[in-house]
Structure formats: structure tokens, C-alpha cells
Amino acid sequence: MNRTFIAPSLLAADFANLQRDIEMVNQSEADWFHLDIMDGVYVPNISFGMPVVQAIAKHAKKILDVHLMIVEPDRYIQTFADLGANNLTVHYEACTHLHKTLQTIKDANMKAGVALNPHTSIDVLEDTINDIDLVCIMSVNPGFGGQSFIENTYDKISALKKLITAKKTSTLIEIDGGVTSKNAKLLIEAGADVLVAGSFIFKSQDPLKTIIELKDTIA
Numbered sequence: 001m002n003r004t005f006i007a008p009s010l011l012a013a014d015f016a017n018l019q020r021d022i023e024m025v026n027q028s029e030a031d032w033f034h035l036d037i038m039d040g041v042y043v044p045n046i047s048f049g050m051p052v053v054q055a056i057a058k059h060a061k062k063i064l065d066v067h068l069m070i071v072e073p074d075r076y077i078q079t080f081a082d083l084g085a086n087n088l089t090v091h092y093e094a095c096t097h098l099h100k101t102l103q104t105i106k107d108a109n110m111k112a113g114v115a116l117n118p119h120t121s122i123d124v125l126e127d128t129i130n131d132i133d134l135v136c137i138m139s140v141n142p143g144f145g146g147q148s149f150i151e152n153t154y155d156k157i158s159a160l161k162k163l164i165t166a167k168k169t170s171t172l173i174e175i176d177g178g179v180t181s182k183n184a185k186l187l188i189e190a191g192a193d194v195l196v197a198g199s200f201i202f203k204s205q206d207p208l209k210t211i212i213e214l215k216d217t218i219a
Contacts, residue, residue: 003172005194006211006219007032007065010056010143011047012198018052021202022059028211032063032087034196038069039070042094042144050083057084065194067115067176069142070094074101081108089136089174092124102131113174117142118150122159130169135160135196140177149178154190161191164202181210 008030013021025033035056038047047069057064066085068076073090080088088110095101098114105112113134114125118141125135137156140147157173164171174194175187184195197214204210 003193004188005172006032006214006218007034007063007174007194007196008201008207008211009034009036009176009196009198010175011036011201014202015048018055019059021207023057024207026059026061029210030062030201030211032065032194033060034198035064035066035085037066037068038068041069042091043069050079053080053083054084060084063087065089065174065196067113067136068094069115074104077101077104077108077110081110085110087111087113087134089134091115091117091142092120093117098128099131102128106131114205115142116156120154122156122163125160126163128169129163129171129204132169132171134172134174136174136176136196137168137192138177139179142177146186147178149180149183154186157187157190157192176185179214183216184214188218 008025027037036047038045040046059201063086065087066080067089071094071116088105092114102112112132115136117138139150172193175192176196179197180200201207201210
């Protein structure tokens with residue numbers, strides 16, 4: 001079974017033509033929509049809030065992969081479930097009681113994800129990995145699109161893959177930040193399952209062709 005997914009990040013879409021870009025992803029070979037929610041507190045930037053997510057969900061025909069870069073994510077778990085999120089990822093660094101947060105996400109009928117900042121070790125997930133559906137490894141510092149890829153990411157993927165194998169779980173590994181056709185194959189070979197790509201897709205001359213190029217690279 002092919003467990004490799006491409007998730008265009010709508011943070012890099014043209015917000016003046018958001019429906020057009022959503023339809024493009026619907027028609028493409030991409031698998032998920034990746035939505036970054038930023039509050040200006042956890043990260044020094046603000047992206048979009050609930051009304052925009054609601055508008056996206058109305059038109060999106062693929063998995064909604066929502067990444068919360070916010071403080072106190074527990075307050076909004078049910079809200080994002082109601083808006084139509086399929087996956088909800090919280091930051092390890094923003095959760096006081098991670099296990100409780102994961103259970104709340106699952107109770108709301110969503111897949112539970114945990115994101116790790118570049119400086120956070122894989123080791124922190126040892127006690128909770130069996131409760132996690134998706135680990136999002138940040139391969140750039142969170143908060144802004146278009147950053148350069150952090151090379152240490154490959155080692156983190158390998159370490160996480162070992163933990164997942166040792167614990168006999170089916171957790172997916174997602175990479176978010178600086179993904180291009182140049183590093184996509186190496187990321188998959190290291191053990192990644194989901195590649196989030198923003199600027200590389202939406203700033204390209206032909207986004208549909210770029211998504212096919214990414215898919216072909218990792219096939």
C-alpha cells in the first residue's frame with residue numbers, strides 16, 4: 001500500500017484567489033490540504049482563523065490536515081472538528097498534558113498529530129507515540145513560509161522511524177518546511193510518509209505540473 005502523501009500548504013496560496021487555488025488542489029494529484037493556524041503568540045505571525053477554515057472546508061474535496069501553531073490548543077479542538085478537520089496537529093511545546101490533548105482530539109473523531117520544532121528531540125514522544133497518528137517534524141522554524149530546509153531533519157526522521165518500529169505503531173511521519181523536488185526523494189527514503197509543500201507548489205509557474213513532479217519524485 002502506498003502510504004506516501006503530498007499535502008500542499010494553503011499558507012502559500014493566493015488569498016485573493018483562494019477558491020481557485022483550492023480547486024487546483026482538488027483537481028491535482030495531491031492527497032491532503034495542509035492548513036497552518038497561527039495565533040501571533042506561539043509563533044510571531046498570524047495566518048487565518050475559523051471563518052477562512054470554514055470557507056476552505058466548503059470547497060475542499062480532500063483530507064483537511066490542520067496544524068495548530070497556537071497556545072492552549074485544547075480550547076479549540078472541538079471547534080476544528082466542527083469545521084471539518086480530519087487531522088489535527090498540536091505542538092508538543094504548547095501542550096502541558098499531551099496525552100490528554102491527544103485523547104480529546106481522538107474523542108472528537110479526528111486523527112491526532114504532534115508537531116516538533118527543529119530543536120525538540122524525538123525522545124520526548126517515547127511515552128506517547130502509540131497514541132499519535134501523525135508526527136509533524138518541522139524542517140524550518142515555525143511561523144513563516146518560504147524558509148530554507150534544515151539539514152538535521154534527515155537524522156530526526158531516522159530516529160523517529162526507529163521509535164515507531166520499536167513501538168510497533170503505524171504513526172505517519174510528516175515533513176513541513178522547505179520541501180522541494182530536490183529533497184523529496186531523500187525525505188521519503190529516510191522514512192517520511194507525508195510531505196507538506198507550500199511555496200514550491202504555489203509559487204511555481206504550473207502548480208499542477210509541480211505536484212505531479214513531486215509525486216513522480218517519490219513514486
